[in-house]
Amino acid sequence: MPITLENVGIAVRDLDATIAFFTDLGLSLVGRDEVSGEWASTAVGLDGNHARIAVLQTPDGHGQLELFEYIHPDAIETSPTLPNEIGMHRVAFQVDDIEASLAIAARHGCLPLRGVATYQDLYKLTYLRGPSGIIVMFAQDLRKERA
Structure with missing residues (x-):
């Protein structure tokens, strides 16, 4: 199926x-x-x-x-989800320019939870809290820059 x-x-x-x-x-x-x-x-x-x-x-x-x-029925407010909680975790997007994406998010008052990290020279990654507390991940593939 x-x-x-x-x-x-x-x-x-x-x-x-x-x-x-x-x-x-x-x-x-x-x-x-x-x-x-x-x-x-x-x-x-x-x-x-x-x-x-x-x-x-x-x-x-x-x-x-x-x-x-x-x-x-009325929406139920809950505490913002943490990255290690069971259940719906995050929405992830691959972006071409993580800094440009973060600038757009900042215009909406959405900032990284901690900062931007680099994973094995392969990806730049960050989590941020978007509207309604949604955790959003941006990932920039650094291999594209070297190609």
Whole structure:
């Protein structure tokens, strides 16, 4: 049975701010909608499910994020996820220029958790906390620069 990844879904507290963050990084907005009704409650498993949603796509066309801002039931605030917690961990992007990507993130108030590290002269890597506390990883492939 073939299987493909459709998207990664993330609940956010401010849909518009999160769209702005990811589109500034280079993703494109595929569409927006508001979903509710019995089908939405059944599919998601929440009574009275009602959310604003947006789908964003990576420039290469292979990855999508589906963002949800819950109208009902109320979104539940939790402590920001830590890199070593069990469960949804992070969203990772390969970028051509990590410093340029960090400058875009900084305009949205999103800074590295600690700094930029180099892994075996292969990658520059950093984790940052994006909108709604989403952990975002940027990775710059240093081998591309040497090619």
